[in-house]
Amino acid sequence: MKLKLICVGKIKEPSLQRLITDYSDRISYGAKLEMIEIKDSAPLEESKKITEIVEKIKDSKFVFVLSEDGKEFNSAEFSGKLKHLANDQKTIIFIIGGPFGISVDVKKKADFILSLSKMTFTHEMARLFLFEQLYRAISIIKNKNYHK
Amino acid sequence: MKLKLICVGKIKEPSLQRLITDYSDRISYGAKLEMIEIKDSAPLEESKKITEIVEKIKDSKFVFVLSEDGKEFNSAEFSGKLKHLANDQKTIIFIIGGPFGISVDVKKKADFILSLSKMTFTHEMARLFLFEQLYRAISIIKNKNYHK
Numbered sequence: 001m002k003l004k005l006i007c008v009g010k011i012k013e014p015s016l017q018r019l020i021t022d023y024s025d026r027i028s029y030g031a032k033l034e035m036i037e038i039k040d041s042a043p044l045e046e047s048k049k050i051t052e053i054v055e056k057i058k059d060s061k062f063v064f065v066l067s068e069d070g071k072e073f074n075s076a077e078f079s080g081k082l083k084h085l086a087n088d089q090k091t092i093i094f095i096i097g098g099p100f101g102i103s104v105d106v107k108k109k110a111d112f113i114l115s116l117s118k119m120t121f122t123h124e125m126a127r128l129f130l131f132e133q134l135y136r137a138i139s140i141i142k143n144k145n146y147h148k
Numbered sequence: 149m150k151l152k153l154i155c156v157g158k159i160k161e162p163s164l165q166r167l168i169t170d171y172s173d174r175i176s177y178g179a180k181l182e183m184i185e186i187k188d189s190a191p192l193e194e195s196k197k198i199t200e201i202v203e204k205i206k207d208s209k210f211v212f213v214l215s216e217d218g219k220e221f222n223s224a225e226f227s228g229k230l231k232h233l234a235n236d237q238k239t240i241i242f243i244i245g246g247p248f249g250i251s252v253d254v255k256k257k258a259d260f261i262l263s264l265s266k267m268t269f270t271h272e273m274a275r276l277f278l279f280e281q282l283y284r285a286i287s288i289i290k291n292k293n294y295h296k
Contacts, residue, residue, distance in 0.1 A: 019167075
């Protein structure tokens with residue numbers, strides 16, 4: 001499975017960064033994970049930069065954009081979707097915006113707008129949630145026991 | 149606002165515990181927060197203990213039980229619900245189970261079964277999410293600016 005995560009800004013809270021790094025390490029055992037962190041700037045600038053990065057990826061790809069107004073999956077559905085995409089040799093891209101969210105232009109380019117929860121979380125927290133869910137999804141695919 | 153959180157087990161991951169403590173400190177500026185951590189044991193034992201604790205709270209109360217099969221709120225709805233309960237002088241209780249979830253008996257005693265997401269998270273992560281949402285809810289009530 002090939003995963004590319006495009007995120008805006010650095011995580012400022014060291015404990016949160018540590019948790020994300022831990023999940024990222026665990027994901028790397030089961031998938032090829034690349035993390036692309038772009039500088040936080042004006043929302044339009046960020047969106048332009050994200051679009052450029054996505055367009056440069058020449059692999060056959062599937063783009064998830066994280067947004068509150070997206071569709072929710074449960075963990076089994078999410079894992080099933082990822083498995084299916086990996087079987088189709090797709091590079092799976094996740095885009096997480098900054099504090100100002102993501103522009104309509106970037107959303108238009110998404111294959112799927114994904115919501116992690118109806119609740120609003122900080123974009124930093126969303127990054128942690130996504131990493132945890134990616135690790136969980138890979139564990140489900142590999143039939144590993146991962147506790148609740 | 150009077151909040152009581154009943155949780156099962158200690159958080160083992162120090163970074164996660166640090167984040168939770170940080171939110172807990174921030175919540176304490178805007179609410180009276182009490183955290184009751186019960187030992188993790190057999191699920192039935194845990195549920196019995198939780199029920200005992202809840203029954204001992206003689207205040208007028210409202211009990212949320214966190215469970216995947218509950219109902220989701222968005223952050224504004226959640227904040228509105230808490231504000232309403234605080235205005236009614238209710239002690240607001242949240243119950244988060246352990247790795248084996250929560251028994252039907254405890255759920256039966258709930259006034260509201262709350263789901264934070266359709267996705268499954270570890271119960272440790274759920275604790276962090278809840279604390280973040282409580283802080284966010286209090287910020288919304290107090291009209292404070294809290295970033296996404």
